[in-house]
Amino acid sequence: MFRILENRLRQGHRTVAYPDAPPELPARFRGLPVLDATRCEDGCRACEEACPTGAIRAPAGELAIDLGRCLFCSDCVQACPQGALAHSRDHRLATRTRDALSLRAGHSLELARALDGELHRLLGRSLKLRQVSAGGCNGCESDVNVLSTIVFDLGRFGVQMVASPRHADGLLITGPVTENMHLALRKTYDAVPEPRIVIAVGACAISGGPYLGHPEVHGGAAAVVPVDLFVPGCPPHPYTILDGLLRLLGKLGRGAP
Template sequence: MMHILLSRWRQGHRTLPYPKEIPALSERFQGLPNIQAERCKAGCEACVEACPTEAIRLGAGGPELDLGRCVFCPACVEACPEGAIAFTGDHRLATRTREDLILAPGADLRRAEALGGELKRLLGRSLKLRVVSAGGCNGCEVDVNVLGTLAWDLGRFGIQYVASPRHADGLLITGPVTRNMELAVRKTYDAVPGPKIVIAVGACAIQGGPYYKRDEQLGGASSVLPVDLFIPGCPPHPLTILDGLLRLIGRLEDEGRRIS
């Protein structure tokens, strides 16, 4: 027993100080894209042709990037001869609506806002989520589960994953919602007592991800249920997921400080 206590003392405090401090992210981290339309060549569609999920289209002001479709690969960056597209280290990607994920040149991303009224009062201090893997590759599932580990300690924010939908306040869905999972997703949602919320995590759960052309999937959670929070990525970083969850329940300000 003494060896165990001594080892624990040597380890010290392991929980990350987030949101008071932002953890250091890898230089390879692909965060919020930055589009510099003024660099684009007229008639050039290199980024559009390179994108594997059709996340880029040419608008009147230049390339528009759909974060809901984007798998955050560097294909568009490598294809652009003028360097008009780059990924930043900004992890704050979650939005409340699907339309807000369309990133136009020169426009700021409208980040997720807190639930309003009665929902915020009910869920702002205690949020229980039933995680549903609806046909994903387990990439998003892994990063969702990481939030329950010692370093992240999701429970300190009053957020917990629960085993039964009857104990939940909402669903956290990963995967593109395959046809084989459609009925299970609907039944799980129906089993959650109201009022309830739905959170779509990852490109698959938002729009089908790399599988968007496959007939075996339905194109994300919105095709089956009303979604209250969209968290893009393939997979999203745990920090991106946590940022979205805390914004949804009103526990973060724009500068990242925790609201008491």
């Protein structure tokens, strides 16, 4: 008993200061891509050709990346001879629509706005989510799990992962939605009482990710259920997921860290 108390004292308080302070991210973190089409040489499509998921379009004078397909690897950055693509350390990536994930050079990302009216009144202070992994590789699942540890302490924002869809206000879906999970996902969604929301976490759940185009998968959650929040990444950093959740609940304003 004494050792347990000693351990507790030594371990101390470990919950991060975020969102009151900026997140602590690794120096080499790959966040929001920065595109500079003015550097592109005519006819060069090296980034497009290098991208494993076809996320990039680089016709003459344009450069655009679909963050819903992006694996946040560095294949395009390494392929580009002109340095027209780079990753910033900006972890904020979540959007409310699939279309908003198409990032064009010279444009900024339209980050997720809060739930509207009645949904915000119902869920803004207490959101219970049921997680469904539908072909996820346990990358997204692990970094969703991390949000419930003492480090991020999701509970302090009124968000909780619950054991049953019947207890939930919505689903948090990971994975490209395999054919073999299609029915189970649909049934789980149907078991969530209305009104309900759906959050798609990770490239797989948004577009199929590396499995895009496979006959064994459905190409993401939106093929099966309506999605209210898209969180890109492979997997998204826990801060990126948390940022998306807090924006959805209206707990982060403009200029948030």
